[in-house]
Amino acid sequence: MKLLITGADGQLGRELTKQYNEIKDVELILTGISELDITDMEAVYEFVNNHKPEVIINCAAHTAVDKCEIDVDMAYKINTIGPKNLATAAYAIGAEIVQVSTDYVFDGERDIELTEFDEVNPKTVYGKTKLEGERVVSKLNPKHYIVRTAWLYGDGNNFVKTMIKLSETNKTLKVVNDQKGTPTSTVDLARVIISLVKNKNYGLFHCTCKGECTWYDLTKEIFKIKGIDTKVIPCTTDEFPRPAKRPEYSVLRNYMLELTTGDITRTWQEALKDYLENKES
Incomplete structure (x- = not known):
């Protein structure tokens, strides 16, 4: 199987x-912005037609939530036009497409777990552009997997690493305690994506x-696992005003996984412990 x-x-x-490198008979085509600008329609068509992948997994996105509020055009180009280009190019050669999306498609104003059947209502440019990315992919290519995730961490810059770094130079840290979500390991997300593609x-x-x-809870758990004695003080979102509104409650329920192939994700505490003990120095 050939994947882009x-x-x-x-x-x-x-x-x-x-994870794909550990699976037999998989050929990977890996691209960043220097290899493929997904906002360039002609470049995408040419690249996809030349390489002819069977599956395209789109992990490219404009995820700087506050910057999206300022540069709206760029947010739409990357988060909506990019997926449109990939979906149509994939459709032209009969390929499947995986589009990664976000909890920001919801308003975060209801204190209930959100399923795939709940009404979307994004309040930010980031959320709106990602939702439109979902819509164009689903309309333009029937062989699609749209996967919403949240609070992601893995190999790269993320909240977990930031908190550990800050603890090295601070005896106390104020951390927001009025936004609820679910920290998600890239390990679990990748496993699910691979399973979805395998099972079509x-x-x-x-x-x-x-x-x-x-x-705040997440930071406390990080420091507990790592044995860090920096004091964590709870605070409100209003104490750290940002250009983009953050969802107050964006806990996603993996309902469609439960109803179909099964939910293979771990608890956030188990995944975090594994990450900190085995992935972090």
């Missing part, structure tokens, strides 16, 4: 590459680790 992974140098791209389980899926916590 865009955004291969990002956290998820690296983990997918690692097309459609829309949520994929996060199990359980929920706040950023």
Whole structure:
């Protein structure tokens, strides 16, 4: 099987590459922005037609949530037009496409676990552009897998590493305690994506680790596992105003996985412990 992974140098791209390299009879085509600009329609068509992958996994995205509020055009180009180009190019050669999406497609204002059947209502440019990316992919290529995730960490820059780094120079840290979500390991997300593709389980899926916590809870757990004695102080979102509104409650339930091939994700605590003990120095 030949697979094209865009955004291969990002956290998820690296983990997918690692896991797919352990599977026999898989040929990977790895691209970053220097190899393939997904916003360039002609370049995408030419690249896909030349390499003819059977599956395209789009990990490329404009994930700087606050910058999306400022540069709206670029956000739409990367998060909507890019997936459109990939989906149509894939369709032209009969290939499948995986589009990675986000909890930001919801408003985060309801204190309930969100399933794939709940109404979307993005409040940010990032969320709106990612939702439109979902829509164009689903409309333009029937062989699609749309996978929403949240609070992702893996091999690369992420919240977990940032907190550990800050603890090295701070005796106390203020961390937001009024936003709830689910920290998700790229290991679990990659496993699910690989399983969906293997089983040709097309459609829309949520994929996060199990359980929920706040950023404050997450930081406390990180420091507990690592034996860090920096004091963590809970604070409100209002104390750290940002250009883009953050969802107050964006816990995703992997309902479609439960109903189809089964939910193989771990609890967020188990996945985090594995990451910190085996992936971190």
